[in-house]
Amino acid sequence: MTLLPGHYSGPAPADPREPGAPAGRLFHKIVPITAPQFGAQYVFYHQISRDGFDSSQPFQQKIYAFDLDPKRSTNRMRSVVFYPQQGYANLEQHAAQLASLDPTVLMQFPESCAIRWLAGERPGVFVARVSRSDCQYVSKAFKQIIAPDLTYVLSEAEFAIEDVLYGENGQPLFPPSGLLHATRLRTAAEP
Numbered sequence: 001m002t003l004l005p006g007h008y009s010g011p012a013p014a015d016p017r018e019p020g021a022p023a024g025r026l027f028h029k030i031v032p033i034t035a036p037q038f039g040a041q042y043v044f045y046h047q048i049s050r051d052g053f054d055s056s057q058p059f060q061q062k063i064y065a066f067d068l069d070p071k072r073s074t075n076r077m078r079s080v081v082f083y084p085q086q087g088y089a090n091l092e093q094h095a096a097q098l099a100s101l102d103p104t105v106l107m108q109f110p111e112s113c114a115i116r117w118l119a120g121e122r123p124g125v126f127v128a129r130v131s132r133s134d135c136q137y138v139s140k141a142f143k144q145i146i147a148p149d150l151t152y153v154l155s156e157a158e159f160a161i162e163d164v165l166y167g168e169n170g171q172p173l174f175p176p177s178g179l180l181h182a183t184r185l186r187t188a189a190e191p
Contacts, residue, residue, distance in 0.1 A: 001042050001066055003126065005030050007053050008159040010182030028159055028182050029053045031092045033063075038080070038103055040065035045092050054090050061087045063106070067114070075117040077128075080106040109137055113148070120153065128152035132166050144168045151179065158183050 012026040029047045036043075046062040049055035061082040067075075080103055088094045091101075113135035117128045132147035139146040146165050153160040160181045165173045 003154055003156065004044060004064075004159075005032055006159070006187045007185045008182035009053075009185055010158075010160075010180060012050060013177035013180065024050055026050060026059070026180065026182060027053045027055070028161075029090075030159070033092050033098060035063065035098055035101065037101065038063060038065040038078075040078075041068060042066040047090065056089045058087075058089050061089075061091065063103075064115075076114040077117065078109075078114050080108055082106055110135065113137065115150065115152070120155075125153065125155045128154070132164075139165075142167065142173060146173075153179065156184065 006028075008028040008030075009025055012024050027049045029045075029049075031045050033043050033045045042065070044064045046064060047053075047055070047058045048060040048062075049058045051057070063080050064077045065080075066077045083106070086106070088097045091098055113130055115128045115130055117126055119125070120127045128151070130148055130150040132149040136145050136147045138144075142165075145168050149162075149164045149166065151160075151162045158181050160179045162177065162179045164176045167173050
């Protein structure tokens with residue numbers, strides 16, 4: 001939880017919504033927020049953009065809430081995702097909107113889709129996973145049952161992500177990009 005916040009940037013895959021457009025870069029801003037309505041003490045806002053950390057038009061926005069129940073069997077965090085055009089860009093800068101944000105209006109996932117964190121193969125590396133064999137949900141956008149295969153790799157140096165969505169036919173909805181590595185440029189506490 002202390003390693004997650006930061007500003008990361010790395011190459012982006014081509015945007016499937018814009019065939020032929022150059023790949024460009026992705027900017028990840030992950031910051032701690034105060035949002036008790038998400039049911040956890042440790043809550044983070046993740047904004048993914050193609051045009052800078054404080055973009056006014058983020059590509060995707062998520063909120064993560066860590067499960068700190070002493071009886072938990074694994075280290076997990078729940079993720080909720082904003083629907084397109086639903087959230088305030090740079091939500092961490094809008095205290096009133098954040099305080100009034102109702103988690104039930106965001107894209108929710110079943111408990112089986114909680115992101116599980118484990119120690120990586122090297123000290124200081126952490127890996128989070130959601131397996132498509134464990135997680136399925138009905139997607140309003142794709143009008144079918146989706147099974148995601150998600151991997152995050154986190155270290156002091158970088159944040160890497162791969163998110164492959166499989167449709168009902170068992171095929172990826174978009175060509176898999178592989179693990180996208182983004183270099184940590186600064187921690188969330190740095191100006």
